[in-house]
Amino acid sequence: MEHIEHLGIAVTNLEVSIPTYEKLLNTKCYKQEAVESEHVITAFFKTANNKIELLQATSDKSAIAKFIEKRGEGLHHVAYLVKNINTEMDRLKTEGFRLLNEQPKRGADNKLICFVHPKDASGVLMELCQEISE
DSSP: OOEEEEEEEEESOHHHHHHHHHHHHTSOOOEEEEEGGGTEEEEEEEETTEEEEEEEESSTTSHHHHHHHHHOSEEEEEEEEOSOHHHHHHHHHHTTOOBSOSSOEEOSSSEEEEEEOGGGTTTOOEEEEEEOOO
8 A cells, every 4th residue: 555545524515514624625526426326525725735525425325424323524535546456356355354345446536446445454444446547
C-alpha cells in the first residue's frame, strides 16, 4: 500500500454537508459523482496532500444508508492507494483477510476499488484504490 488515498465520511445530505466541509476545510468541493453500483453520490475535497470523500446514499440498499441507520453520520472508511489492486487483493487473502469483493469494481474518482472486512481490521472498513489508466 502506498499511502492513504482518502477518508470516506457518510452523510445524510450533501446539500448541507458540502457547505459545512467547504467552510471547515477552507476549500471548495472539486467534484461530485454518482456511483450507481454503490447507490451513492460522492463529493470530494482536497487539502494539501489529503482528500476527503463525502458519501450520501441514493437508496435504502446502499451500504451508506445502512451505516447511517446503525451508527449515524461519520467516518465510514479509510482508502489506501495501491499500484496493483489484484496483487494486493491476493496478498491480503493469503494473509487471511476477508475481502468484501471477489473482483475489483469501478468506484468514484476514476478508481478500481475493493473493501477489506472491518472485522479483520480492528473495526475499520478499509478500501483499496487503484487509478484506472485509460
